[in-house]
Amino acid sequence: MVVGAGNPNPPAAPHVKALNCPGCGAALSLRSFTQAVTVVCDSCHSILDAQDPQLKILQQFKKATGEDPALIPLGTRGKIRGTPYEVVGFQRRTIHVEGIPYSWHEYVLFNPYKGFRYLTEYNGHWNDTATLRALPTLNPYARQVTVNYLGETYRHFQTAQASTTYVLGEFPWQVRVGEANEVTDYISPPRVLSSERSGKEITWSMGEYLSGRDLWKAFALPGEPPMPIGVYENQPSPFSANTKTIWTIFGAFLAFLLIMMVGFSASARDEQVFQGAYTFDTNSRGEASFVTDPFELKGHTSALELSTTTNVDNNWIYLNYALINQDTGQAYDFGREVSYYHGYDSDGSWTEGSRNDSVAIPSVPPGTYFLRVEPESDFAHGSIHYEVTAKRDVPQFSFFGIALLALLAPAALITWRSMNFEHLRWAESDHAPADSSSDSGGDDD
Amino acid sequence: MRNIYMIYGVIVLGLLGMAEYRGFSLASVNEVKNVPRSVRDNPGSYRSVYAVYHHYTGGK
Amino acid sequence: MTQPAANCPNCGAKIVFRWSSSVQTVCEYCKSILVRTDVDLKKVGQVADLPPNSSPIQIGTEGVYNHHPFVAVGRIIYEYDQGTWNEWHLVLNNGSAWLSDAQDNYVVTFAAPGRKLPPSAKVGQQYVWDNEAYTVSTITQAHYRGVEGELPFQYWDKEDVVFIDLMTEHGKFATLDYSDEAPVLYLGESVEFEDLKLRNLRSFEGW
Numbered sequence: 001m002v003v004g005a006g007n008p009n010p011p012a013a014p015h016v017k018a019l020n021c022p023g024c025g026a027a028l029s030l031r032s033f034t035q036a037v038t039v040v041c042d043s044c045h046s047i048l049d050a051q052d053p054q055l056k057i058l059q060q061f062k063k064a065t066g067e068d069p070a071l072i073p074l075g076t077r078g079k080i081r082g083t084p085y086e087v088v089g090f091q092r093r094t095i096h097v098e099g100i101p102y103s104w105h106e107y108v109l110f111n112p113y114k115g116f117r118y119l120t121e122y123n124g125h126w127n128d129t130a131t132l133r134a135l136p137t138l139n140p141y142a143r144q145v146t147v148n149y150l151g152e153t154y155r156h157f158q159t160a161q162a163s164t165t166y167v168l169g170e171f172p173w174q175v176r177v178g179e180a181n182e183v184t185d186y187i188s189p190p191r192v193l194s195s196e197r198s199g200k201e202i203t204w205s206m207g208e209y210l211s212g213r214d215l216w217k218a219f220a221l222p223g224e225p226p227m228p229i230g231v232y233e234n235q236p237s238p239f240s241a242n243t244k245t246i247w248t249i250f251g252a253f254l255a256f257l258l259i260m261m262v263g264f265s266a267s268a269r270d271e272q273v274f275q276g277a278y279t280f281d282t283n284s285r286g287e288a289s290f291v292t293d294p295f296e297l298k299g300h301t302s303a304l305e306l307s308t309t310t311n312v313d314n315n316w317i318y319l320n321y322a323l324i325n326q327d328t329g330q331a332y333d334f335g336r337e338v339s340y341y342h343g344y345d346s347d348g349s350w351t352e353g354s355r356n357d358s359v360a361i362p363s364v365p366p367g368t369y370f371l372r373v374e375p376e377s378d379f380a381h382g383s384i385h386y387e388v389t390a391k392r393d394v395p396q397f398s399f400f401g402i403a404l405l406a407l408l409a410p411a412a413l414i415t416w417r418s419m420n421f422e423h424l425r426w427a428e429s430d431h432a433p434a435d436s437s438s439d440s441g442g443d444d445d
Numbered sequence: 446m447r448n449i450y451m452i453y454g455v456i457v458l459g460l461l462g463m464a465e466y467r468g469f470s471l472a473s474v475n476e477v478k479n480v481p482r483s484v485r486d487n488p489g490s491y492r493s494v495y496a497v498y499h500h501y502t503g504g505k
Numbered sequence: 506m507t508q509p510a511a512n513c514p515n516c517g518a519k520i521v522f523r524w525s526s527s528v529q530t531v532c533e534y535c536k537s538i539l540v541r542t543d544v545d546l547k548k549v550g551q552v553a554d555l556p557p558n559s560s561p562i563q564i565g566t567e568g569v570y571n572h573h574p575f576v577a578v579g580r581i582i583y584e585y586d587q588g589t590w591n592e593w594h595l596v597l598n599n600g601s602a603w604l605s606d607a608q609d610n611y612v613v614t615f616a617a618p619g620r621k622l623p624p625s626a627k628v629g630q631q632y633v634w635d636n637e638a639y640t641v642s643t644i645t646q647a648h649y650r651g652v653e654g655e656l657p658f659q660y661w662d663k664e665d666v667v668f669i670d671l672m673t674e675h676g677k678f679a680t681l682d683y684s685d686e687a688p689v690l691y692l693g694e695s696v697e698f699e700d701l702k703l704r705n706l707r708s709f710e711g712w
Contacts, residue, residue, distance in 0.1 A: 033559030033709065035608050037588050051588045084712075112709040113561045114698050115609025133610070133695035134676040135640060149674075172608050174587060200628045201643060245447045253454045260458065264465045289488040303468030322491060324480050331477040362470035372488050396470055403461040410450055 021046060022055050031075065031088040032110040036170035040089075047167065047175060061167075061177040068092070071121065071226065072107055074169045078219030080128055085109035085117060087219075089169035095160035095183075108171055116172050119215070120207060124225065125232035126215050127192065127207035136186075136193055136204060144431065147186045147193055149206070154186035154193045157233045157429045162196075185233060192234040209234050231424040239418035243411075250411045257407070261400050269299055269393035280317065280375040280384045289374035294326050295390065296368055302393040303360040310355050310386040312340045317384050320374040325367050332361050338386075360396055511546050513537060520546065523578045524596045527655035530579070538652065538661050550661045555651040556582060560591050560606045561706045564654045568703040570613050570696070573597045577604065579654030583668075585647040594656050601657050603691060604701075605680075611701065612678045614693030622681060622688045626669050632679075634692060639671035639679045660684075 019028045023046035030036055036050035038058070047059040070090040072078075077086045089108030094101050104122035111117075118129040136149035145156040163180035179198075186193040190209040195202050209232070212225025228235075274295040280288065297304065310317055316339030323332040336359055342351040377384060426432060463469075484491045511520050516535040529540050531552055538550040566577045579594040590607035605612040620634060630641045648665045662684065669681040682689045 034556070035559050035588075111609075112559060112712055113609065113706070131610070133672070133678075135642070135672045135674050137674050242446045246450050249447060249450055249454065253458065256458060257461070260462060260465070287489040289491065291485050291488045301467055303470050322477070322480070324484065326482075329479045329481065331480040333475040333477050334472065359472045360468070360470035361472065361474050363468050370485070372484060372491055374488070374491075393468065395465060396468070398471060399461055399464045399469065403457050406457045407454055410453065414446075 019055060021048065023048075023057055023060065028055075030170060031086055032116075032170050032172070033112060035110070035116075035172055036088070037173050038167075038171045038175045040167045040169060040175075042168060047177070050170060058174075059176050068105075070105070070107065070168060072119070072215075072219055072221060076219050076221070078215075080109065080117060080218065083111055083114050085111050085114075087169075089167070089171045091164050091168070091171070091175065092166040093162045094165045095162050097160065103165065108169065110170075118205070118207075119210075121226075122232065123230060124212055124228035125235060126210040126212055126225075127234070128210045129194070129205050129207035132193075132204040132206055145186075149193060152188050152191070154188040154191070156431070157185045157187045157192075159184040159430060187234045189234045190236040207234065209236055230428065231421060233425065233428065235425065237418060237421050237425075239414055239421055243414050243418045246411045246414055250407055253407045254404070257400060257403060261395075261397075264395045268395045269302070270395075271298075271392045272389060273297060273304075273392045274371070274390040275387065276371075277385070277387045278373070278375075280377065280386065282377050282379060282381045282383065288376070289320070289372060291324075292371040292373065292388075294368050294370040297364060297366050297392050299366060299393055301363050301365045303362055303396060304364045305358060305360050305391040305394040306336075307358045307389045307391070308336055308338055308356065308386055309389070310338050310340075310384060312338060312355055312384055314341050314343075315339070315381055315384065316353075316377060317386065318376040319386075320372075320376070322372040323361055323364065323369055324372060325365075325369050327367055331372075332364065334359065334361070360394060511541075513539065513548075514546055515539075515548050522655060523576065524601070524655055524657075526601070526657060527578070528657055529652070529659050529661075530655045531653055540659050549659070552651055552653070552661075555653065556584070556589055558582065558589060558591065559709070560593075561609070561709070562591070562593055562604070562606055562703065563705070563707045566593075566703055566705050568701040570595070570597070570602070570701060573599070575602065577654075579656045580652070581649060581656065581660060582651040582653075583647040584650035585645050589650055594654065602693070609698065611696045611698060612693055613696050614678060614680060614691035617679075617690045617692040620690055622690055624688070625667075626681065632671065634679065634690070637673050637675070637677055639673050639677070641669055642672045643670045644668070645670070 019030065020026070021028050021041040021044060023041060024044035026041055026043035028039060028041060030039060030050060039048050039050040039055070040046070041048065045061050046057045047061070048055040049058055072087050074087050074090060077084055079085070086109065087107050088110045091106050092103050093106060094103040104120055107119040107121070109117040109119060120127045120129055134149070136147045136154070139146045139148065147154045160183055161180045162183040164175055164177050167175050167177060182197045184195045192207045194205050194207065212228065216225045274292065276292055304323065306321065308319060316337065318335060318337045320335050321333070325331070336357050338355065338357045339353040340351070340355045341353055342349065344350070371388065371390070373388065375384070423433065480491065510522070512518070513520055513532040513535065515532065515537040518532055518534040520530060520532060520539065522530065527541065529538065531538055536552040537548045538552055539546040540549050562577055564577060564579065568575055575595040575597040577593045578596050581592045582589055583592065590605065593604040593606060595602045595604050602613055602615045605614065617634070623632070626641050626644070628641050628644060632639050645668045646665050647668060649660065649662055652661060667683040671679040671681070677692070677694045679693070680691045682691065
């Protein structure tokens with residue numbers, strides 16, 4: 001289509017309008033050209049009708065002492081999602097929970113082609129917010145109220161009455177200090193859906209969590225962003241993704257561990273290489289020690305399980321064992337105590353100890369060995385019969401248990417930390433767990 | 446994060462494999478070297494590390 | 506496509522129609538509202554000074570909607586208690602559409618005749634058109650504040666009219682226009698600025 005003959009009176013390129021406040025005469029500028037509905041005079045805090053050429057005064061509010069200034073000054077420009085925006089307005093909104101006021105800040109951002117966006121800030125947590133075009137669906141009958149939007153489910157976090165307690169700059173809607181609207185937040189970290197009800201109308205907006213650091217870079221602001229305090233409603237958890245992967249890896253390790261267990265059990269020789277039966281006469285005063293016949297330990301270096309079975313009854317025997325390599329003169333020296341007591345008292349019959357004992361001598365190289373045994377017991381307590389059995393290459397199951405705990409520990413730790421994080425998150429909501437010590441005060445937006 | 450865990454797990458399983466293969470044990474066993482052959486003829490001459498343990502210390 | 510030409514009955518300036526089916530246009534020179542009859546143009550009114558507005562779209566802006574190229578040839582400026590918005594008249598190859606521009610929120614709608622429409626509605630009520638559930642989101646009372654360019658009908662009525670906006674869960678949009686006795690339904694959807702691929706936009710000082 002051919003564009004027709006040029007317009008003799010083309011509309012002038014819009015420029016930032018310079019005006020004067022009707023209340024105090026101070027200079028005002030409308031950064032959002034004619035799109036602002038309300039503009040606030042910085043000097044006298046008159047709230048003016050920006051659509052009225054006379055800038056009618058709508059409200060005037062008193063600036064309280066000790067005011068917190070906007071962290072991002074009006075007029076600053078920065079890029080959000082690749083589009084440049086200018087900060088044109090700022091407001092502080094307050095809710096009361098159990099009598100305690102909680103406030104957050106909202107910054108109005110403007111781009112003449114893309115329109116308005118908002119930045120909200122609470123305790124150092126930032127969100128990039130914009131009004132929604134499509135409507136979310138409510139699920140009021142679920143156990144906890146949720147809302148669906150674009151395939152994602154958002155859980156109810158908080159409902160509160162929010163009132164504006166401070167305004168500065170321009171707004172694309174009517175603002176009055178003191179007027180309260182019902183605001184409800186639904187979260188699906190890192191996103192949040194907010195509904196704001198004024199009268200019968202509901203406006204939905206969606207926010208996405210933003211790090212102060214990224215924001216400071218985008219707006220080239222000096223200094224550091226404020227330190228975030230606590231966990232914010234839609235703050236993404238640094239643990240959730242890792243928790244899943246770690247448990248999956250643990251599962252793989254567990255499977256591997258089981259395979260190793262089966263493998264070692266099956267491939268161990270578990271071979272009985274020696275057995276001897278002896279009697280220890282506690283009445284005798286002679287030399288009690290003796291040596292056994294030699295026996296062969298074959299295969300690779302492995303554990304040797306030495307079992308002692310006795311017939312002690314309300315008695316004990318202590319055996320000094322030495323496993324001696326006939327050729328190298330290397331000895332493994334250890335002692336085993338076997339005691340067994342039993343009786344009957346007011347609670348019933350009781351037993352203590354055991355008649356049998358088993359120990360694994362570690363890493364015994366192959367070769368020819370014999371045992372030197374020296375028994376000990378109370379003098380003159382009768383005869384004790386005992387049997388000594390040696391088994392070559394027996395798997396040590398205790399190590400599997402230790403390995404399992406070692407693998408479990410990091411997964412359990414990260415799960416615990418993740419649950420802790422979520423606990424902190426929900427402590428600020430309307431659904432705070434009953435045991436949380438902090439009052440269910442919170443924030444919004 | 447998960448890479449660290451994977452390396453850690455491989456080390457744990459590696460140590461486990463080594464322990465099982467080499468026959469490690471948790472028992473406290475003293476190694477004595479150069480025991481003379483004469484012990485077979487005179488078992489009483491062997492001075493065990495545990496020889497001082499002559500009294501009973503446990504239970505009823 | 507022939508471009509009918511005529512002369513402004515008020516000042517004699519040459520009027521060129523970008524769209525052959527235009528019913529009304531505004532003389533760029535003397536701001537007279539001209540209505541096309543079978544023979545020539547008739548002046549029916551005068552446009553007062555347009556309010557200052559900062560829509561990035563202007564007459565002659567081109568773009569694409571749903572793979573169809575379009576040109577903005579006219580607009581109606583509406584005023585309500587919160588300010589103004591523009592309804593841009595778009596001309597595509599196969600007809601015309603409306604691009605609503607309210608604080609840089611863009612919605613494209615097409616006239617959807619042939620449906621039974623309610624005489625009024627309340628916020629929250631639902632209606633089903635074309636298998637989609639539309640819920641009433643806002644009811645606005647507005648009046649005409651100015652016109653510019655070519656429109657497919659006569660419009661310069663200064664009285665308040667009611668517009669009922671409806672939204673769906675998937676970004677579809679509908680408006681019930683009660684300018685005439687019989688309400689008119691427009692169905693469409695919200696669009697992102699980038700998706701329209703607009704060219705020949707206004708420039709803003711400092712941007």
